[in-house]
Amino acid sequence: MKKIVIGLMLVFISSLFIQESQGNEYLTYKDFVFEHGGAKLLENYSNYEYEKYYDKIDKKRFWGWRTYTRMENEEVSYVKDTLFVIVNEGTTPITQNLEFKSNEYVKKQYNVTGSLGMKVSATDEGFKLGLEEQLKFSITTTVYQEKDEEFEIKVYIDPMTKLTVEVRGDGKVSNGVAKYFRFFKNVKKGGWEIFVVTTEYYSLRKEQIDEV
Amino acid sequence: MKSKTIFGLLAFLLVIFISLLFIPDDKPLKIISSPKIYSILRSSELEAFKIEFLVNKNDTYHFNKEYISSVSLNSELDEEIISLTINDISFGNGTYTYANEEYYLVEFKLKIxxxxxxxxxxFNKTYLSIEYNNSEELKLFIGEFNYVFNDDINNEISVSNLSSTVFEIDGINTVSGIYIELNNISNENLIINRFSLGSNTIEFNNYFLSEIYVEPDLFTEVKEILLVDEYNYKSSSNIIEQTILLRENQSITLYVPLNYIGDIDYIHRFYFEIEYENNLGKNSLIIDDFPYISTSNFQENLEDEYIIYEIPN
Structure with a gap:
């Protein structure tokens, strides 16, 4: 019985981690380029910056949130991991049909640090304790959608090359810090971040394989 | 006794009045369409396509498959009608705020x-016509619709690089040109003549179809790629043919910019045809509709183009 309970707990815990990773998938993107110099993701805040931004929240509250916004809808471009790869390590070219399904979506993703929490479920994703409603700017005019798109083409792959479907994207980032008070006592504090994917660009690209 | 009766009556009326206040208004159904250019190659029998709308109600029979008797695509004056089958009707998870009202994204997954x-x-101007079991009919404008059936296998040309350059019109990103690498896998030389885009109002500018040697970055301007002072997206030169030699067992990298000659000035996904000559005459290769740009069809910058339908109760 104990084993079953422990097993169930492990399944429950691992399912939480899986859901968590869907909440901030954008952290796996690379080569971020922000529109303005000095802009950065929450994960790159230093301890000094956290302290500096916490200090900007100088007023207490009987109950609820006090927030500081460091970046508001900052435009950013990025490169996602490649979606599809065909490798030809042989000595003659190969021709084959490439079929892939892309996940087309425009969605909002979240990240938190410190003692702030996220709720992640199939239908509801966001910050705990209504933090997003307290942020004094709008990031709501986006339709969330996720849909499969099929593409089929005959492709040609030279020896020692690989063919990839590369995905680049544009998004908007907002981040800052927040403190939560109960009876004037600061019980939670940390960083918050909202990442909105606005556009993605697909390309089919041939690349040389590095010879070892 | 009398006063008790009057008070009772007043209390009863007050309860009715208050309960009437809390009964929500049965608001009329609103459907928002964001017209766009559909350019689809059907390469397999299973392939479906999607048409999306924003709607202010997600619990009405209008989006329940069971209540729909037929659905079709109609040309502007109903001269041509293409019957469709519904694979699925589904709602997105989030909501969209437009003119202070909440809307849901509804997606029709359809097949010819x-x-x-x-x-x-x-069809230059296309309507999605939905007929219901109660004889009600909705006709919703969806934009331009191009759809080609093709399952030909081409054994002469294959592709190994395919990307686009993009530019922005009124805040909307759209494709400005196509970069493609073609490989001649036949046993003869081929002559590339022209590229033909699957749309009546957006076309390739074949005057500028040319070989280039470095892949342009996504945001490079067309005039920089073509080395010209200015590039006019509104000019039309689709009838021009080129003679670009693609030798046996060789590859070639080409770039061709787009012209926008219609009302809808953005396109994100489309099929196109590469027309060429072999020893026997003319032939072509059709490139499936690739998602060069993927973004929402409902966004602030497109709101001026929305068409709003109000369906009374």
């Missing part, structure tokens, strides 16, 4: 209701 191996649908 017949099979053929070579047929082209090209």
């Amino acid at each position: 209701g017949f099979n053929t191996d070579d047929y082209l649908i090209d």
Whole structure:
């Protein structure tokens, strides 16, 4: 019985981690380029910056949130991991049909640090304790959608090359810090971040394989 | 006794009045369409396509498959009607705020209701017509619709690089040109003549179809790639043919910019045809509709183009 309970707990815990990773998938993107110099993701805040931004929240509250916004809808471009790869390590070219399904979506993703929490479920994703409603700017005019798109083409792959479907994207980032008070006592504090994917660009690209 | 009766009556009326206040208004159904250019190659029988709308109600029979008797694509004056079958109707998770009202994204997943191996649908102005079991009919404008059936296998040319350059019109990103690497896998030399885009109002500018040697970055301007002072997206030169040699067992990298000659000035996904000559005459390769740009069809910058339908209760 104990084993079953422990097993169930492990399944429950691992399912939480899986859901968590869907909440901030954008952290796996690379080569971020922000529109303005000095802009950065929450994960790159230093301890000094956290302290500096916490200090900007100088007023207490009987109950609820006090927030500081460091970046508001900052435009950013990025490169996602490649979606599809065909490798030809042989000595003659190969021709084959490439079929892939892309996940087309425009969605909002979240990240938190410190003692702030996220709720992640199939239908509801966001910050705990209504933090997003307290942020004094709008990031709501986006339709969330996720849909499969099929593409089929005959492709040609030279020896020692690989063919990839590369995905680049544009998004908007907002981040800052927040403190939560109960009876004037600061019980939670940390960083918050909202990442909105606005556009993605697909390309089919041939690349040389590095010879070892 | 009398006063008690009057008070009782007043209390009863007050309860009715208050409960009436809390009964929500049965608001009329609103449907928002964001017209766009559909350019689809059907390469397999299973392939479906999607048409999306924003709607202010997600619990009405209008989006329940069971209540729909037929659905079709109609040309502007109903001269041509293409019957469709519904694979699915589904709602997105989030909501969209437009004019202070909450809207849901509804997606119709549809299939053309017949099979053929070579047929082209090209409606400049297209309506999605939905008929219900109660004889009600909705006709919703969706934009330009191009759909080609093609399952030909081409054994002469294959592709190994395919990307686009993009530019922005009124805050909307759209494709400005296509970069493609073609490989001649036949046993003869081929002559590339022209590229033809699957749309009536957006076309390739074949005057500038040319070989280039470095892949342009996504945001490079067309004039920089073509080394010209200015590039006019509104000019039309689609009838021009080129003679670009693609030698046996060789590859070639080409770039061709787009012209926008219609009302809808953005396109994110489309099929196109590469027309060429072999020893026997003319032939072509059709490139499937690739998602060069993927973004929402409902966004602030497109709101001026929305068409709003209000369906009374």
